[in-house]
Amino acid sequence: MSIIDDIKTKAEIVQIVSPYVTLQQTGKNLKGLCPFHSEKTPSFFISPERQTWRCFGACSDGGDIISFMMKIENKEFAETIQSLANTLGIDNQLNIQKDISKNSELFEINELAANFFSNLLESQEGNTGREYLIERGLNTKTIKQFKLGLSPKQPTALIEYFRSINIPGSMLAQVGLASENQKVFRDFFSNRIMFPIQNPKNKIIGFGGRSLNNNGPKYLNTPTTSIFDKKSTLYAYNHIGRLLASNQPIIIVEGYMDAITAHQHGYDNVVASLGTSITKQHLSQLKKVSKKIIQALDPDQAGQNATLRSLESTYSIFEEGYLGQRKEIELHIASLPANEDPDSLIRNNGAKWKSTLDQSLPFIEFLINGIGTLFVMNTSNDKTKIAEKLLPFIAHTRNSFEQEKYFTSLAKKLNVKEQTLKVSIHNISNSKTRPKNNTLQPSKMVLKQTDIRSTYYLEDYLTALLIQRPELKEQYFKLDISQFTSIENKELLLSWEKANCEITNLKTPSIALKEHLEYIKSINLHKISNSSSLPTFRIISGRLSEQHLRNTQELLLSSTDNLEPLPTKLESQIISVNEQLRNIMYKDKDLNK
Known part of the structure; x- marks a missing residue:
């Protein structure tokens, strides 16, 4: 038995959740106030039978024991596995702590560097840096909140500091804080305002640096490392907070100062893309917290081909993976006034910034309105x-x-x-182009429940299809993995996505997940031909959707005990689930014709 399955076998979800939530019986399930957002009416449910949890309120999230602990303790997957194994007295022969120790060491180096930069900013040597930040309108509270600092002018000052605490330059090079030339190390950042970049778990994964003397590029980012990839990172995402209102959009700006100024003025829903177009990895994070994305567009970029290509690329990401799902994500564009960026507009005219966001346009409408500026129209x-x-x-x-x-x-x-x-x-x-209609009848498809873990056999089989069959890669972006209850399959697919959906590039971030990957790879798909892999995928994903909806229906109905009349929101949720189930049943009838 794997360490993950061992944990799920020995843990009892009610005992795990009870210290964090006051639970009360409702039929065969339990309910309580969600620990992840503020509410007065319980919307958080536990199913002891399935060992799962689900929130029907602002979170709209759910999962298993492991995912609950990850969320409530704000820990990574590997750390949670280690913690649960220790709590349950499981002899963890995999020694997961060793597996996460390297990344922990790199995070620690970045944390030490951030403290070094912060102390330098507060010293006499930091006068110029502090004056710059004050001129940009930042107060002391914001500077500390975002851990801003200053890199020294001396080319090896940071390396010498780390050498004094027995950390060599080669370790700094691993996190992008030092560069090497003919075995000689130099600081990567020099005389720059430093912006620590944190992941959603508040770990510092890299830095951005703004030049104070105009030497080199104006802004410089940490190069790609084992813990930092600009394509997967949204600056200030960790400051959004899990209490973000469910109807609040996420605003995407370009630069560090844009995001920081927004947060200082109360706009906690702003993140920065660090100068890149929105990527699949960005969207996988954003869709967890909002259904509406507003991209703030600097006016001096309007009409340029590069900007148009960037917008088209952004929209294609939405179309490819996430629009058309049950929970659509909207992309809006907010075009700022001339000679203003988000930073200056928020500081100089907060009301105009708000109205600009309120008047943002859906992507296509923005393009149509842009005829004459984005597009030249002189001839037929x-x-x-x-x-x-x-x-x-x-x-x-x-x-x-x-x-x-x-x-x-x-x-x-x-x-x-x-x-x-x-x-x-x-x-x-x-x-x-549409896939050929090689419809595979459900009754003809071989899927033995005993071949794979019984509780998660649909999820495991779908995961195996995606990872083992390259021709199904595009189907992943049409799959709503929020329907999965097994966190190990979610984590594995997210790692696979980061590897550009190529199994040869897949590196699992923990030994426990590597063990699960080996199991997924061992699932026998030889009876599924190339021509039937797509219809097989559709049938299994349809079954998973039905299972998810029926479980949701059962939880919602159990919450109606002693409620007369039903609250409007609860009634509408039940009706919505019933309609979705009917649609699935109609599709099944069509398949059997």
Whole structure:
């Protein structure tokens, strides 16, 4: 038995959760006030039978014993496994602590460096740095909250400090704080305002540095390391907090100062993309906390091809993986006034910043309104190019009413007939590549429950299909893994995603997860041919959705005891689940025809 399964076998979810939540019986389940957000009416439920938890309130989250402890203790997967193994008296022969010790050491080096930079900023040598931050409008509380500091002018001062505490320059190079040339180490950052970059667990994974003497690039980031990858990082994401209102959007800005100034002025829903376009990794984090993303666009970038390509890339990420799911994520664009960036606008005209966000436009509407600025329209040929650029986005719009609205707006802007555009979009829709309909009947598919862990056999099988079958890679981004209750499968798929969905690149961050990967790879898929892998995936994912909905239905119905009449929100949740179940049943009937 694996260490993960051993923990789940010996742990009892009610005993694990009880110290954090006051639980009361409701049918065969238990309920209480959610420990992850403020509420007055209990929306947090425990199923002792399935050993799972779920919040139907602002969190809309759930999972198993391990995921609960990760969330409540704010720990990584490997740390939680170690802690639970110790608590339950499990002889952990895998010695997971050794596995996480290297990263812990790297985090510690970054923490020591951040303290070094902070102390230097507060010293007499830091006068120029402090003056710069004060001129930028930051107060002492904010400077300490974001752990801002100053790197020394001397090219080896940081290396010498670490050498004095017996940490060699080679270790600093591993976290990007030192560079090596012919076996000689130098500080990577020199005479810069330092911005520690933290992961969601508040561990410092890298730094950004703003030059104070205009030597070299204005901003410099830690290079990619084993614990830092700019494509996966959102600055200030760790400051969002888990009490963010469920209806509050996430605002994406570009730079460190934009995000810090926003937080100082009470906008706790702002993160910075560190100058990159939004990536799949970014979106996997953002979708956990909000269904609406607003990208604040600097006006001096409007109309440039690079910005347009960046916006298109961002939208394609939304389309590819997350739009069209049951929980859609909206992308809006907020265009700032001329000669303003978020930092200056918030400081100089807070009301204008708020109205700019309130007036943000859905991505497609923003592009249509941008005809004449984002796109040149002098000739009929220009109109054709604009239509060719925008119609594919409209073709992907799921909401027919929105699509009709975009037709009307685009036709008016281009001064052409709507029918002309509709003929064009019809051709685009028909040209979309669709998988061949090699429908596999459920009754013909072999799936032995005894072959894999009985409790999670659907999740395990789906995970095995994704990891073992490269042709299913794109299906991952259409899968709602929030339906998974096993945290080990979620963690494994997220690691696989970071490896660009390539099993050869997959590096598991813990020995326990590596053990689970070996199990997933051992699941026998030889009976599933290449031509039937996609329909098999669809059938299994459909079964998982049905299982998830039925479990949700059972929890919701158990919460109705002694409630007359039903609260409006609870009633609407039950109706929604029932409608989704009916839709799945109709699909199953179609498959069996």
